[in-house]
């Protein structure tokens with residue numbers, strides 16, 4: 439595949455941009471592959487990419503029922519951080535964050551990683567204690583964070599009202615190398631690199647059944663015919679329960695719509711990401727000037743990828759004391775994605791009761807930040823048939839054994 443570079447841009451400028459190739463091929467499905475990945479979101483595409491790059495497996499099809507990156511990967515608010523409390527979580531999220539640092543160079547695709555810094559506000563004494571504890575845990579885990587005071591918060595983000603009568607800002611957990619990336623560029627960059635390695639990305643191809651002989655997977659039925667495989671990876675976020683049912687097992691996962699919204703574009707006014715978990719809202723400013731605002735999940739299980747008006751009101755009401763600026767802004771768009779929530783708010787990267795069938799799900803409200811690390815760990819699991827150190831704690835067996843990785847504070851409401 440042609441490399442993207444300043445030289446290539448200059449060359450194309452002289453020939454009317456006619457020399458660019460399509461970023462990825464759109465082949466017809468073959469009868470059989472070594473590996474099938476269901477779901478062309480960030481996690482599925484990253485799994486395929488690291489199977490090729492780290493393990494030399496390229497006879498892969500990635501099957502996507504809609505368009506690639508059209509699930510949660512293209513619907514999230516793009517926050518990247520690794521300031522989790524538990525060692526297993528910090529390890530996989532920090533692996534992902536560190537891969538994001540050089541992902542544009544690695545993929546030869548600008549994913550616009552912007553390590554502008556993430557502040558998680560402490561607005562109660564309970565949160566102060568909790569975030570001080572996380573900062574100490576992060577120091578031991580090798581994750582760069584610190585607890586900062588309210589003056590420093592105000593200096594980093596002048597539009598914050600730190601003296602709110604109800605929820606004053608008492609400090610924040612600050613991760614200076616956290617930030618954002620362009621969500622669909624992450625999917626597109628991985629897709630282009632996978633296609634370049636000879637993998638087939640097949641869009642508009644929904645998996646409708648999982649074929650098995652005895653207890654072993656042999657392939658899938660799709661809306662474009664049957665496709666055989668030796669190994670199957672299910673990476674479909676909010677639809678994990680549906681795919682698991684096709685494969686004959688159940689998952690401890692609930693699917694709910696998580697919503698977000700953006701304001702009209704305004705001049706640059708905040709250059710960090712701020713999360714306010716007590717009131718439940720968070721905000722950053724996109725390159726277009728819109729304030730990107732994340733809200734809550736619906737209180738009931740559903741598969742409706744749409745926003746609802748009361749969420750706009752609730753989220754803006756929650757944030758307006760801390761960010762008075764938003765009281766005068768018009769809200770431009772809202773949307774939702776179907777997130778896959780586990781009981782301990784930690785992901786599942788695991789073998790399944792079906793031989794040669796693996797699952798990657800449960801990233802819930804916060805899996806965008808994990809995409810490179812998750813793909814890395816899932817590829818190792820699928821290539822070797824056993825989890826490596828990053829994936830090992832996240833097996834399905836933990837629910838049977840009661841060995842939870844409780845991130846309900848770091849992941850349950852935050853992103």
Ligand SMILES: Cc1cc2nc3c(=O)[nH]c(=O)nc-3n(C[C@H](O)[C@H](O)[C@H](O)COP(=O)(O)OP(=O)(O)OC[C@H]3O[C@@H](n4cnc5c(N)ncnc54)[C@H](O)[C@@H]3O)c2cc1C
Nearest residue numbers: 477479480481503509510511514515517645775805806807
């Ligand atoms: C509003 C919102 C805000 C968020 N904010 C953040 C954030 O700031 N930071 C963060 O880290 N995370 C955030 N997240 C979470 C993050 O987006 C997800 O955890 C992550 O994108 C999941 O990626 P994925 O590849 O697993 O899933 P997806 O991107 O959803 O991909 C799964 C794919 O599987 C496909 N599929 C489903 N069923 C089938 C089938 N039968 N056959 C074939 N294909 C199928 C779907 O069409 C989809 O494209 C947010 C999520 C939402 C919804």
